[in-house]
Amino acid sequence: MTETAIEAAALGKGFGRRRKQALDDCSFRLLTGSVCAVVGPNGAGKSTLLSLAAGLLRPTDGTITVLGAAPAAVRERLAYVAQDKPLHPQLTVADTLRYGRELNPGRWDDQVAERIVAEGELEAGARIRTLSGGQRTRVALALALGKRPELLLLDEPMADLDPLARHQLMATLMADAAEHGTTVVMSSHVVAELDGACDHLLLLGAGRVRLSGPLDDLLAAHRLVTGRADASLDPHTVVESRTTGRQTTALVRPEGPLGPSWQATAPTLEELVLAHLRAPEAPALRLDDVREAAV
Numbered sequence: 001m002t003e004t005a006i007e008a009a010a011l012g013k014g015f016g017r018r019r020k021q022a023l024d025d026c027s028f029r030l031l032t033g034s035v036c037a038v039v040g041p042n043g044a045g046k047s048t049l050l051s052l053a054a055g056l057l058r059p060t061d062g063t064i065t066v067l068g069a070a071p072a073a074v075r076e077r078l079a080y081v082a083q084d085k086p087l088h089p090q091l092t093v094a095d096t097l098r099y100g101r102e103l104n105p106g107r108w109d110d111q112v113a114e115r116i117v118a119e120g121e122l123e124a125g126a127r128i129r130t131l132s133g134g135q136r137t138r139v140a141l142a143l144a145l146g147k148r149p150e151l152l153l154l155d156e157p158m159a160d161l162d163p164l165a166r167h168q169l170m171a172t173l174m175a176d177a178a179e180h181g182t183t184v185v186m187s188s189h190v191v192a193e194l195d196g197a198c199d200h201l202l203l204l205g206a207g208r209v210r211l212s213g214p215l216d217d218l219l220a221a222h223r224l225v226t227g228r229a230d231a232s233l234d235p236h237t238v239v240e241s242r243t244t245g246r247q248t249t250a251l252v253r254p255e256g257p258l259g260p261s262w263q264a265t266a267p268t269l270e271e272l273v274l275a276h277l278r279a280p281e282a283p284a285l286r287l288d289d290v291r292e293a294a295v
């Protein structure tokens with residue numbers, strides 16, 4: 001097994017005759033066994049990136065290597081759950097799982113697929129078209145995990161689920177990934193649901209990588225500081241700063257000791273992401289051991 005699950009080098013994807021860049025010059029590296037959160041505002045390129053990794057789109061620039069090969073060459077070793085969760089509407093839940101089994105001979109894990117369906121109390125005989133959005137999500141995830149993939153690509157998998165189902169499915173997903181060493185790449189707008197589940201972060205903005213690396217390293221590279229509005233933050237890199245009255249609160253990347261003017265705490269994942277979303281001009285930071293120089 002290769003140590004790198006996904007490697008993107010100057011990856012770009014343009015659409016249409018004008019080649020509008022959905023992704024531009026993206027380089028990052030994700031180690032096997034990581035659970036990676038892909039976050040970013042609407043239109044940032046998250047779905048495009050996941051489709052490229054799944055081999056459903058081809059790059060217009062650069063390269064993406066998945067499980068050591070071109071994505072199209074390793075399709076049977078990965079599973080992709082797209083945002084719209086395409087399933088055959090006329091099939092029953094049981095038929096859908098049966099097709100999953102037939103299409104993945106030698107790989108299929110009946111136990112995990114059946115468990116995910118059973119946890120949602122879905123009737124085996126129910127047709128897909130009669131299911132709610134959240135119930136379809138459950139069937140799509142059962143199909144994806146049943147395939148026993150080495151790489152699981154999930155595009156906003158929890159968006160349709162009620163909070164309890166979300167919590168429970170996330171726990172099942174993470175336990176299964178940990179048990180089998182599955183690499184998981186999951187996009188989401190709900191940062192809270194990623195906290196505690198992910199160990200790698202990829203933040204995209206306007207088609208570019210803004211943050212990439214092990215979550216702990218990215219969090220450790222930032223400090224949330226509070227101090228007097230007239231205190232200087234030189235020479236630190238200020239990601240975002242807000243002043244209310246006489247007080248400034250900022251997210252910074254310290255270049256050394258912060259000094260006595262500032263009270264500093266470690267940011268949460270949500271604070272890290274929100275500050276970068278509010279400050280799209282902040283410089284990018286990559287801590288994922290890419291071979292190229294800094295972005």
Ligand SMILES: Nc1ncnc2c1ncn2[C@@H]1O[C@H](COP(=O)(O)OP(=O)(O)OP(=O)(O)O)[C@@H](O)[C@H]1O
Pocket residue numbers: 015016021022040041042043044045046047048049
């Ligand atoms: N098939 C396509 N044809 C033309 N443009 C596209 C196509 N797919 C995506 N785009 C454009 O590429 C950009 C990135 O889209 P993408 O769906 O990857 O973003 P996203 O981060 O997943 O957004 P969201 O959070 O809204 O799901 C957008 O500007 C979108 O309009």
